[in-house]
Amino acid sequence: MNLDEPVHVQYINWMTDITQGDLGTSFFSNQPVLEMIVGVIEPTLSIGTLGMLIAVSIALPAGIISALRRYQPEDYVATILAFLGLSMPEFWIGILLVLVFATTPIPIYGYTAISQGLVSWLSHIILPAIAVGVPYGAILMRMVRSSMLEVMSEDYVRTARAKGLDENLVVFKHGLQNALIPVVTVAGILFAVLLGGVVAVELVFGVSGFGRLLIGSIQRRDFPVIQGSVITISFLFVGMNLVIDFVYTLINPQIRYGGES
């Protein structure tokens, strides 16, 4: 452990190990930390990804409708639902889902790996994914709404109308892509919020995922595992933002990497 070394030496040792793929070993199980994390990351990423998909598929249509029908009943309903979604923490939504679905064939506990069948896998992660997706979708929906509203008052939208395009084309051909540019940026940053939500939701649904490992290690003061988990979250976060940057170049022609002017 080299706990007798000065802190900066410990830190340099730890960093050196990380660059070689060595996150240390657990105080308790004596297992390599990297192995432990790889063993539990699949459920977490599954829930996170599906949760994000759910969030986006709520946020896009709801946000667009809300913007186009501003101050009309559709907008008020969407806004109220959004604030409801925002003010309920993920684990609370999770508990409600458990109560509602307890007597249905949809499992409310545990996880089966994707390799053991797609249907079983999906049925196990759908409820936790909804629990993390709803609050995230609510935030995103408000973003889509305000971004869409802004774009719809832009001059080029007026130009599109002056060309004689019908309103659907004005919105979806000329408006949507522009409205998504700021939303995509925020969506990447919010991914951290979503991952945080997964940690709590795993406990509610009894999924042995990354979140459970992290919380268990904190309770056990298993420092190497805590450190390894934190650095893993950082990598996921940075990686996600890199993906967002690539998506960005697809939807915003004013940003192109690599020479071409």
Place this chain on the structure above:
Amino acid sequence: MAEPLLEVENLRTHFDTEDGRVQAVDGISFSVEHGEIFGVVGESGSGKSVTARSIMQLIESPPGVINADAIRFKGEDLLEKSPPEIREIRGGEISMIFQDPMTSLNPVMTVGEQIAEVARHHLDTSESSGFWSEMKRKYVTGASHESESWRRAIELMDMVGLPDPEQRAHEYPHQLSGGMRQRVMIAQALAGDPSLIVADEPTTALDVSVEAQILHELLELRDEFDVSVVLITHDLGVIHETCDRLAVMYAGELMEKGKTGDVFEDPKHPYTQALMKSIPQITDDREWLDVIPGSVPDLVDKPAGCPFRERCEYAFEGCTEPLVEYDVGEKHTAACHLHSDEVNKELTDRPAAPESHEGPSEQV
């Protein structure tokens, strides 16, 4: 005589705001002949742009409401048309060029596609322009560069003087200069083969040398495509260079209209006279320009009568009467009670009345 291409009769457009009703355009009438360039000039807030957008029915409602006795285009009243019919006319029969080419082009679409889509919607190009095929074109396959509409776009870009159009068509607006973007706007306006182009301050955002080129381009295209143009500007110089006839707007009302030469040589309305006096001349030996005292009246709950009376040096008690347009020459009208018969009778006793023979253009 053939009927005019566009006839606007008693157009009134207002906006209902929290402070009250803003009467942005207050009962104006004018007509545009075939092949003519008709200028509308006025200060900021005089209702020029709202007039343009009212013709196109591009006023957002609420808060805007368009009222008119008629807006006749080729003899048919646009106000009685259904929304799909209006969309056929927009871009196809009447197209529009906007003020700021920086913000009026879509930043995420190639300029070629922005021109081509107008051709697809308004011309017979054997390409589908339905919702799903447009979405597929936009998000899945990309615009076809072999298509008729794309070729039309390149042809138009060439005609409006964009260099290297085949290359440029693939570029995005941010890759073009301001003047080039305005040429793209013009190409876009021509793409549906319209009979009338409404140009809302097309050169205001450009520098002077580019402005001259663009105006020159407009004049040439007018002949080439046989279109009429409504040119909206606050720049009397632009009007003088390009327009056949003009209308002077103030506070939502038409002050004077007539042939460009007549109005410039012999302005009949005190407001027009004051405007002419405020133009700096290269031969000036004036130390100060003649500015019009005061400012444009508030358009919220506007009182009846001449809106200019507060700032007019010839104002008299009759100015609170509702405005009437008086004939003051051949196809030349001025909305000023000084030209009414009663006042003209008394005119001999009134030294203060405007002596149009001593018009300001001769003073300088």
